[in-house]
Amino acid sequence: MGVTIEQKTRKKAQLPPFWSLVEAHGSELLTHARRLAGDDAEDVVQEALLKALRSYPRLAHGEHLRAWLYRVTTTTAFDLGVRARRATALPAPSPGPAQVFADEVAPFEELIEPLSPALKETLELRFVEDLRYEEIGRRLGCNEVAARQRVSSALRALRRRMT
């Protein structure tokens, strides 16, 4: 009985239990959300954690998870900010922290909305799901080099729209 099933089956580095990330980074994500969304910070964090949970198993590797959570929190704050502005339909809202930020930078999803579905998917795989090019290639059905090219051409298309 000396060998537990844990020792028996542990093989390699992998994605840690999601809640260990929440315990390690939850408070700083709340601070981050507070800067972006003021009083809505807790809503943002809740929404962001659920969103992160949805895509967590699809992450190709267990690196940069903290940065990934920050990114998900940021895009969530933008999205909620946009929804809130649409709901109130005020042309010039009093600038709460969320709105200041959201007005400076268009939310990611709104930003990529006009692109073709293929380009949108490519950018989401790279910047929302934070996948490596190898995994992006696998998901798009092409090799790593082609995946790299697709991401950069999607970025070029995006830049053309912004300038």
Add this chain to the structure above:
Amino acid sequence: MKLTEGFLEGVAAAAVDEGLVDAYYATVATALGKLLVIETPQGVCRIGFEEEDPDALLANVALRVGPRIVRAKGATSEARDALEAYLSGAQNALDLPVDLALAPSTFGRSVLAGLAAVPRGTVTTYASLASSIGRPGAARAVGTALGRNPVPIVIPCHRVVPGGGGVGGYAGGAARKELLLRLEGYPQGPTPSRGS
């Protein structure tokens, strides 16, 4: 700025409700000490004693079942209450659904399944259990499989003792095994009849 327990429980409950999780867990204080209870939507998949490293237990569940694991008191309350009541003697039955995702092998599963024929208040031996699952002579392997029981207490591996007397080994320690047998009304100093 800190996230409160209430907020985190709310997030976890929403995640469970929306079917976004592979597993959820919480601890419960019992007569056998603090237990870590890990469940999947199918049932209890792991019970850990307080000496076991919870991070290692959860990492193994992440590897074998999936990494979407949250701490959820509400979702685990039924299992935790049932364990607490059984171990305090308030309840004589412990009927909880189990998920054997962590059982190491087909053989291991058949050994654990064989325990269904060993009711509360009785014991069997490693050798008889081996015979009862059609593997006479595999007593040692049966002992190993029982030692890897991922769901102790609920799957009653504590009801298997050496033919030569004594309570034998237990993942949670011999003292806990004795306590469980006493709780279940098995006479002091188990001396099982062989081949029963």
